[in-house]
Amino acid sequence: MGRKLLLEHADVPGIETFDVYRKHGGYRSVEKALKTMSPEEVVEEVKTATLKGRGGAGFPAGMKWSFIAKPEGVPRYLLCNADESEPGTFKDRYLMQYIPHLLIEGMIVSSYALGANQAYIYIRGEYMFVLRIVEKAIAEAYEKGFLGKNILGSGFDLDLSIAPGGGAYICGEETALIESLEGKRGNPRMKPPFPAVQGLWQCPTVVNNVETLATVVPIINMTAAEYTKIGTEQSKGTKLISAGGNVERGGVYEIELGLSVEEFIYGDEWCRGIKNGKKMKALVPGGSSVPILPAHLITKTANGDTRLMSYESLSDGGFASGSMLGSGGFIVFDEDQCIVRNTWNFARFYAHESCGQCSPCREGTGWMEKVLHRIETGKGNMRDIDLLADINKKIEGNTICPLGDAAAWPVAAAIRHFREEFEWHVTHPEEAVKRNYGMLKGVTA
Amino acid sequence: MVKVTIDGIEIEVEEGTTILNAARQVGGDIVPPAMCYYSKLEGSGGKCRTCLVEVAAGSERDPRPMPKLMVSCSTQVQHGMVVKNLTSDRVKEARAGVTEFLLANHPLDCPVCDQAGECHLQDLGFENGKEGTRFEEEKRTFAPRDIGDKIKLHMNRCILCYRCVYTANQLTNKRVHGVLNRGDHAEISTYIEKALDNEFIGNVIDVCPVGALTDKTFRFKSRVWFLKPMNAHRDCPTCQGIATVWMFGNEIQRVTGRKDAYGEIETHNGKTAWLCNTCRFESKDVAQWTIEGPRVINRHSVISQGHYVLKNPLEDKSTVKNLK
Numbered sequence A: 001m002g003r004k005l006l007l008e009h010a011d012v013p014g015i016e017t018f019d020v021y022r023k024h025g026g027y028r029s030v031e032k033a034l035k036t037m038s039p040e041e042v043v044e045e046v047k048t049a050t051l052k053g054r055g056g057a058g059f060p061a062g063m064k065w066s067f068i069a070k071p072e073g074v075p076r077y078l079l080c081n082a083d084e085s086e087p088g089t090f091k092d093r094y095l096m097q098y099i100p101h102l103l104i105e106g107m108i109v110s111s112y113a114l115g116a117n118q119a120y121i122y123i124r125g126e127y128m129f130v131l132r133i134v135e136k137a138i139a140e141a142y143e144k145g146f147l148g149k150n151i152l153g154s155g156f157d158l159d160l161s162i163a164p165g166g167g168a169y170i171c172g173e174e175t176a177l178i179e180s181l182e183g184k185r186g187n188p189r190m191k192p193p194f195p196a197v198q199g200l201w202q203c204p205t206v207v208n209n210v211e212t213l214a215t216v217v218p219i220i221n222m223t224a225a226e227y228t229k230i231g232t233e234q235s236k237g238t239k240l241i242s243a244g245g246n247v248e249r250g251g252v253y254e255i256e257l258g259l260s261v262e263e264f265i266y267g268d269e270w271c272r273g274i275k276n277g278k279k280m281k282a283l284v285p286g287g288s289s290v291p292i293l294p295a296h297l298i299t300k301t302a303n304g305d306t307r308l309m310s311y312e313s314l315s316d317g318g319f320a321s322g323s324m325l326g327s328g329g330f331i332v333f334d335e336d337q338c339i340v341r342n343t344w345n346f347a348r349f350y351a352h353e354s355c356g357q358c359s360p361c362r363e364g365t366g367w368m369e370k371v372l373h374r375i376e377t378g379k380g381n382m383r384d385i386d387l388l389a390d391i392n393k394k395i396e397g398n399t400i401c402p403l404g405d406a407a408a409w410p411v412a413a414a415i416r417h418f419r420e421e422f423e424w425h426v427t428h429p430e431e432a433v434k435r436n437y438g439m440l441k442g443v444t445a
Numbered sequence B: 001m002v003k004v005t006i007d008g009i010e011i012e013v014e015e016g017t018t019i020l021n022a023a024r025q026v027g028g029d030i031v032p033p034a035m036c037y038y039s040k041l042e043g044s045g046g047k048c049r050t051c052l053v054e055v056a057a058g059s060e061r062d063p064r065p066m067p068k069l070m071v072s073c074s075t076q077v078q079h080g081m082v083v084k085n086l087t088s089d090r091v092k093e094a095r096a097g098v099t100e101f102l103l104a105n106h107p108l109d110c111p112v113c114d115q116a117g118e119c120h121l122q123d124l125g126f127e128n129g130k131e132g133t134r135f136e137e138e139k140r141t142f143a144p145r146d147i148g149d150k151i152k153l154h155m156n157r158c159i160l161c162y163r164c165v166y167t168a169n170q171l172t173n174k175r176v177h178g179v180l181n182r183g184d185h186a187e188i189s190t191y192i193e194k195a196l197d198n199e200f201i202g203n204v205i206d207v208c209p210v211g212a213l214t215d216k217t218f219r220f221k222s223r224v225w226f227l228k229p230m231n232a233h234r235d236c237p238t239c240q241g242i243a244t245v246w247m248f249g250n251e252i253q254r255v256t257g258r259k260d261a262y263g264e265i266e267t268h269n270g271k272t273a274w275l276c277n278t279c280r281f282e283s284k285d286v287a288q289w290t291i292e293g294p295r296v297i298n299r300h301s302v303i304s305q306g307h308y309v310l311k312n313p314l315e316d317k318s319t320v321k322n323l324k
């Protein structure tokens, strides 16, 4: 049984209300931080905990915080990224829906650490019902004196507001999020300047994922020294994983980093194996942007080591034979799933979500989607497969924001590991169409 | 001043200069193509990715190469930086890729496009494009639209450089011009087809690198290479009245701003000589202008290949000579 630091009380009835949450130890970290620690000490603690950002990129949160510029008389902002739109990822929603106060608590402590007196939660538009829940929790926190002026008599003021997005994946990219929050079109900005220097309204800003901010709570409560006892050498603490696809029991799980992938997929406590007794064919371990792994690279790395649920083990072997922990969107494919179809589906998502600012991403994602659609519907050529690989190469690294890379990687990885399947679609167009299970209406080879 | 080396040519420029502007100070072939950057428009650049260059050494202090190709229009030079543009195979490959991307959905309707002959995408394709296309898919299409009564938008040709959006933002006070939608379906729009009736909105035509925004008062009148560009000026209460008039015989067929080697409106009297709508659209009578004399088209476009070339090459820094 793994330890739970975030979801420990998630199924206590009424935990979404202030009183129940407080009764189960809620808001202790605010008391501890505001009454006994200086902001610098909080930053130091998070640094020592080596907390990696849970939004996907895994950038160390403490380090990000220490970069924030502190010019005299200029406000600083903390933004919570709750735009969660990466296919396969639904952990932030779970956390906000069931224990909204944990996020608020984390944001109070984090804002205190950064010296921010205004914080925002930017939440994706489709999460309107979650927004209502968080809104209610915020109102309670104000009422109880944990938000607003002079919190707990510490002299620290914090206002926390919610801003709903319009449902664009790109607004999860931190600078697009800032633009959107400013009321503009959600186009990513060029970096530098980084948000820590010029973010919201050109003021120093930190953007963190929901789970990152929530994790600050146990770190402060238990101290970094205790926190770092959990996990592996380079991946400390716990991580929320949203498991989906063809597993027996999908859902949001909190795991101790370092759990073996095999245990997670087949263990009774977790996903309980593949549905209908089927064999596993592939795994996307960290949301649609990360490279797909074929069966032989899932439970073992290319070196034959046991593959673990950790930043370093999942990326072991680089892109040749590894993947990434990413956002924790864990998608399992059984033997019946069509990799080409899935790759097309992902490509369609990126083509739809590209903001269209830079030419390689705008044109490349649309182009890849069209080529993949042709292959999937039995109209592909052998040269299309190399064409895809080449389009990929021309997008990767040449765009403003990482969405271009995120669109390129899954296609590259699918071709790398499942090339025969792409070729089979080209050589067996009629069977390829039949394999669509009628899901693509009106398509004939 | 900082020292930077571009394709083996050393130059000293002011601190804070971008790689692209440093290259422009050298001039000639080593200047990376820029389809979205426009020095007179604040915030422009970074989008088209045609100006990507390789930074082989970051600076004297930190001579490590930068792993990614950098956009020269938005990357500032550092002392001791070594930049490779034409001398980098990676750059050539990436730029060929960007060119292919920009042409993927482009209708290639140059024969009926007013911009043909002075189109930056034609130049880019000529220099970095391939003979054939690998894009076999259906192109995305939009119907041509009127933006007010003087400007035509052919969204099919647009490369989404955002120059016109910045122009509308920065030159006019009633902003109704922007981008709708995302990805390859993003489109330039005036939000519900609102006419842009601002005195300076005609400048979107001049900044557009392709034939997406064209002058309706000139549409289909002539191919630009049949016209004689003349420098001209007039007394105008609204703008500086400094223009190029494009003549056929003694008739003025169109009026544009005066563009430099990079297609940017020139600076006169310390200010960018943006043209007002009256000068541009409603001053087609020769009597309204003082004609100064013929204008050298300082670009590697088909116009400068015509018979209408000045004997005196003036300050010709362009690559024309290399094309002969």
Ligand SMILES: Cc1cc2nc3c(=O)[nH]c(=O)nc-3n(C[C@H](O)[C@H](O)[C@H](O)COP(=O)(O)O)c2cc1C
Binding pocket: A052, A053, A054, A055, A056, A057, A058, A059, A061, A081, A082, A083, A084, A085, A086, A169, A170, A171, A172, A173, A174, A175, A207, A208, A209, A210, A212, A213, A401, A402, A403, A406
């Ligand atoms: C296209 C794109 C979409 C993103 N979407 C999200 C998102 O929905 N949620 C999120 O937390 N981070 C997202 N990110 C990452 C953010 O840019 C940023 O790195 C993150 O919010 C930082 O938080 P962290 O350091 O706590 O992970 C996205 C990045 C890109 C490029």
Ligand code: SF4
Binding pocket: A170, A187, A188, A353, A354, A355, A356, A357, A358, A359, A361, A362, A399, A400, A401, A402, A403, A404, A405
């Ligand atoms: S990479 Fe794609 S999403 Fe990111 S800025 Fe460029 S066009 Fe927009």
Ligand code: SF4
Binding pocket: B157, B158, B159, B160, B161, B162, B163, B164, B165, B188, B204, B207, B208, B209, B210, B212, B213
């Ligand atoms: S219409 Fe022209 S200027 Fe405007 S974005 Fe398109 S290509 Fe650029």
Ligand code: FES
Binding pocket: B033, B034, B035, B036, B037, B045, B046, B047, B048, B049, B050, B051, B052, B071, B072, B073, B074
């Ligand atoms: S000119 Fe630099 S990216 Fe377009």
